[in-house]
Amino acid sequence: MNRWKRLAPVTAVVASAAMVLAGCGGSGDDEAADNSKLTVWMMGEGSEAQTKFLDGVETEFKKKHPDTDVVVQYIPWLEAPKKFQAALAGGEGPDVTELGNTETQGWAAQEALADVTGKLGGWSEGKDILPDLVKNAQLDGKQYGVPWYAGVRALYYRTDWFAEAGVKPPTSWDELVAAAKAVQAKKPGTYGIALPGNSELPFYSFLWGAGGEIATKQGDSWKSGYNTPEAQKAVKFWTDMVTVHKVAPPAAAGWNEIDARTQFATGKAAMAFGGSWQAGAIKKDNPEIEKVWGTFPIPGPDGKPAPAFAGGSDIALWKDSKKQDLAWDYLTVLLSKQKDKEFASSLGFFPVYSDLVSGGEYANDKFMAAFATTMQNTKLTPLTPKWVEASRTKTVTQAMNSSVIKGQKTVEKATAEAAAEMESILNAK
Amino acid sequence: MTTLTKASETSAARENPARRRRRVDRLPYLLLLPCLVVICVLLLWPLGQVVAMSFFRLNNVRQLRGDREWPWVGFGNYAEILGDPFFLTVLRNTVLFAVANVALTMILGTLVGLLLNRLGKRMATFVASCVMLAWATPALTGTIVWKWMFDDTSGLVTWMFNALPDGLSNALFGRADWTGYGWFNSPLLFFSILTLVVVWHSFPFIAVSVLAGLKSVPSELHEAARVDGASSWKVFWRITFPLLRPVFGILVVLSTIWDFKVFTQQFVLAGGTQDRPTFMLSIYSYAEAFSPPPKYGLGAAVAVILTLILLLVTGLYVRMVLKQEEES
Numbered sequence: 001m002n003r004w005k006r007l008a009p010v011t012a013v014v015a016s017a018a019m020v021l022a023g024c025g026g027s028g029d030d031e032a033a034d035n036s037k038l039t040v041w042m043m044g045e046g047s048e049a050q051t052k053f054l055d056g057v058e059t060e061f062k063k064k065h066p067d068t069d070v071v072v073q074y075i076p077w078l079e080a081p082k083k084f085q086a087a088l089a090g091g092e093g094p095d096v097t098e099l100g101n102t103e104t105q106g107w108a109a110q111e112a113l114a115d116v117t118g119k120l121g122g123w124s125e126g127k128d129i130l131p132d133l134v135k136n137a138q139l140d141g142k143q144y145g146v147p148w149y150a151g152v153r154a155l156y157y158r159t160d161w162f163a164e165a166g167v168k169p170p171t172s173w174d175e176l177v178a179a180a181k182a183v184q185a186k187k188p189g190t191y192g193i194a195l196p197g198n199s200e201l202p203f204y205s206f207l208w209g210a211g212g213e214i215a216t217k218q219g220d221s222w223k224s225g226y227n228t229p230e231a232q233k234a235v236k237f238w239t240d241m242v243t244v245h246k247v248a249p250p251a252a253a254g255w256n257e258i259d260a261r262t263q264f265a266t267g268k269a270a271m272a273f274g275g276s277w278q279a280g281a282i283k284k285d286n287p288e289i290e291k292v293w294g295t296f297p298i299p300g301p302d303g304k305p306a307p308a309f310a311g312g313s314d315i316a317l318w319k320d321s322k323k324q325d326l327a328w329d330y331l332t333v334l335l336s337k338q339k340d341k342e343f344a345s346s347l348g349f350f351p352v353y354s355d356l357v358s359g360g361e362y363a364n365d366k367f368m369a370a371f372a373t374t375m376q377n378t379k380l381t382p383l384t385p386k387w388v389e390a391s392r393t394k395t396v397t398q399a400m401n402s403s404v405i406k407g408q409k410t411v412e413k414a415t416a417e418a419a420a421e422m423e424s425i426l427n428a429k
Numbered sequence: 430m431t432t433l434t435k436a437s438e439t440s441a442a443r444e445n446p447a448r449r450r451r452r453v454d455r456l457p458y459l460l461l462l463p464c465l466v467v468i469c470v471l472l473l474w475p476l477g478q479v480v481a482m483s484f485f486r487l488n489n490v491r492q493l494r495g496d497r498e499w500p501w502v503g504f505g506n507y508a509e510i511l512g513d514p515f516f517l518t519v520l521r522n523t524v525l526f527a528v529a530n531v532a533l534t535m536i537l538g539t540l541v542g543l544l545l546n547r548l549g550k551r552m553a554t555f556v557a558s559c560v561m562l563a564w565a566t567p568a569l570t571g572t573i574v575w576k577w578m579f580d581d582t583s584g585l586v587t588w589m590f591n592a593l594p595d596g597l598s599n600a601l602f603g604r605a606d607w608t609g610y611g612w613f614n615s616p617l618l619f620f621s622i623l624t625l626v627v628v629w630h631s632f633p634f635i636a637v638s639v640l641a642g643l644k645s646v647p648s649e650l651h652e653a654a655r656v657d658g659a660s661s662w663k664v665f666w667r668i669t670f671p672l673l674r675p676v677f678g679i680l681v682v683l684s685t686i687w688d689f690k691v692f693t694q695q696f697v698l699a700g701g702t703q704d705r706p707t708f709m710l711s712i713y714s715y716a717e718a719f720s721p722p723p724k725y726g727l728g729a730a731v732a733v734i735l736t737l738i739l740l741l742v743t744g745l746y747v748r749m750v751l752k753q754e755e756e757s
Binding site: 078081109110253263399 | 611
């Protein structure tokens with residue numbers, strides 16, 4: 001009787017659809033507050049410099065807590081949301097975690113993070129942290145994270161190719177296109193600019209540069225700025241680089257920032273967007289490139305540098321952790337002005353303390369100057385826990401730009417639809 | 430009809446003593462029990478949970494842990510999904526993709542099966558091993574390699590198109606330089622590549638099953654037909670196909686089920702859950718449930734809809750198996 005044998009795979013197939021959803025559940029056992037170990041989650045792959053820095057932090061931390069071992073685990077950025085969800089569902093999470101500053105509100109809304117309003121208020125050094133960044137880690141007036149470092153994107157360019165083509169770092173949109181075309185003409189087989197068509201943060205500099213907004217809060221509801229002439233101008237310029245000026249290839253519609261930067265690192269593009277902290281990753285792909293690169297601020301349409309998104313990381317305490325005080329002690333060592341500056345200078349970030357950023361040393365650094373200029377003019381993405389859905393899940397902005405590059409929609413249609421979708425997400429009950 | 434049932438009832442009554450003796454035959458069922466328990470724990474319990482979840486508003490991980498209330502929404506999640514025009518796109522993608530893939534998999538699989546049947550022993554072994562390699566490759570690994578082949582700068586496919594004579598390439602496609610071409614840009618192109626990957630992965634099973642079926646057909650039938658002067662085409666449709674009809678039926682249904690729930694290949698090729706215009710039901714369910722902010726209830730509802738569609742197909746399959754056994 002083979003009937004059931006034959007049915008088995010069918011049953012398995014049917015149920016496997018369900019299995020996807022079954023992995024969750026099960027609760028972690030309450031473990032007694034055991035101070036012998038403090039688990040810290042850090043984002044990214046963990047460079048040598050970062051590991052060394054964190055070892056130093058641990059040494060400092062151990063002066064106060066000699067019996068506590070700090071266990072640092074690195075989590076790739078893109079894995080983080082899944083990892084957080086699993087930790088939250090299973091009850092086994094870290095004590096301290098780094099997280100991207102665009103995600104803090106979303107995880108606070110999921111009750112993953114501890115409220116540190118009181119602790120931050122009682123920490124004297126913390127009063128000098130840049131207020132915009134502090135505000136970005138709040139939900140309903142409560143503090144759920146403390147800014148750790150900040151950075152902005154600028155444009156990396158090939159100084160040698162620019163010299164060959166006889167162009168200077170551009171300071172306006174027209175010059176940007178002209179420079180890209182000139183280099184591309186001089187260097188056949190390369191792209192003028194590695195445009196990350198599937199990324200949102202570099203695009204926002206163009207949006208803000210043109211005077212547009214992502215979304216603004218009007219009374220109780222959010223209003224998207226995408227169907228304004230300013231935003232349309234930015235979308236048109238961004239997508240025209242592929243479709244009209246052809247200084248980036250059609251495949252750019254699917255590139256994220258890493259894809260685009262790889263084009264630059266491997267000598268296939270003359271310009272690419274990048275943060276100061278990404279210099280290391282680019283050098284890893286091509287150690288030689290350091291000799292022939294420079295940076296300049298992302299230009300606005302009219303000759304002034306465009307504003308940029310203040311990207312970076314926050315440090316938060318995990319709500320389920322039984323070692324809140326211990327974790328806070330670690331946080332204050334990690335985020336102390338001295339350590340923050342050390343970290344910033346070793347990895348190419350900016351510290352989050354206003355007195356440290358405004359110091360002249362960055363402005364005089366050939367490589368960092370472009371970033372320091374942009375740091376003076378930063379903006380934030382909409383401050384709501386719903387933003388993560390528009391940004392990461394529905395990827396409203398990326399989809400809008402990609403659809404224009406792919407020729408599926410006109411600028412007017414794409415911006416109108418994106419505005420409507422964004423408003424429906426941000427205003428959902 | 431009624432007389433028939435009555436007749437069978439009386440015959441059953443007459444057979445009663447014999448039945449009692451057969452009670453010893455419970456042993457097979459007893460042996461099946463561990464398997465059933467495993468199936469219940471691993472399949473039926475989660476399935477039940479998913480169905481239950483689809484009736485609640487679950488937007489917080491802590492609800493899964495039981496730390497928070499589960500607000501009942503009845504068919505609210507289903508109404509939300511079915512009322513969203515995006516669902517139609519997803520359903521259309523899923524159905525069209527499944528139909529195209531089942532057809533292509535069956536045709537290619539059957540052709541290769543016929544080829545294997547005709548080849549000499551050595552060559553058949555060689556071709557069969559090559560074909561089985563594709564089947565044995567894990568979906569994830571295979572798809573990553575395919576994605577590399579379609580890489581826009583250094584992929585093999587890009588290189589091959591670049592190697593075409595410029596004039597020919599221009600005449601056929603209107604472009605000579607393929608470096609930087611967006612292979613995954615348009616949904617149609619994306620689905621074509623996905624189809625290529627999925628068919629490549631699934632045709633070996635069809636080929637081998639068809640081959641097994643062919644081996645069971647007495648060769649005299651074919652020989653006789655050939656002696657009578659029938660062409661290969663005729664031999665296939667008049668002899669092979671009718672004899673293998675049950676095999677084909679089952680293979681079609683199995684393929685349909687597999688192609689409806691394609692996930693891995695799509696997830697890898699699209700690079701995650703960003704490319705919403707190319708969503709199909711399984712990835713849609715996953716994206717709803719697990720992309721931040723999580724919407725487990727909605728995701729579960731999509732999974733249930735997918736399960737219902739698959740149950741329908743499974744029902745067909747079961748009926749076919751039963752009918753077949755009655756006939757034989």
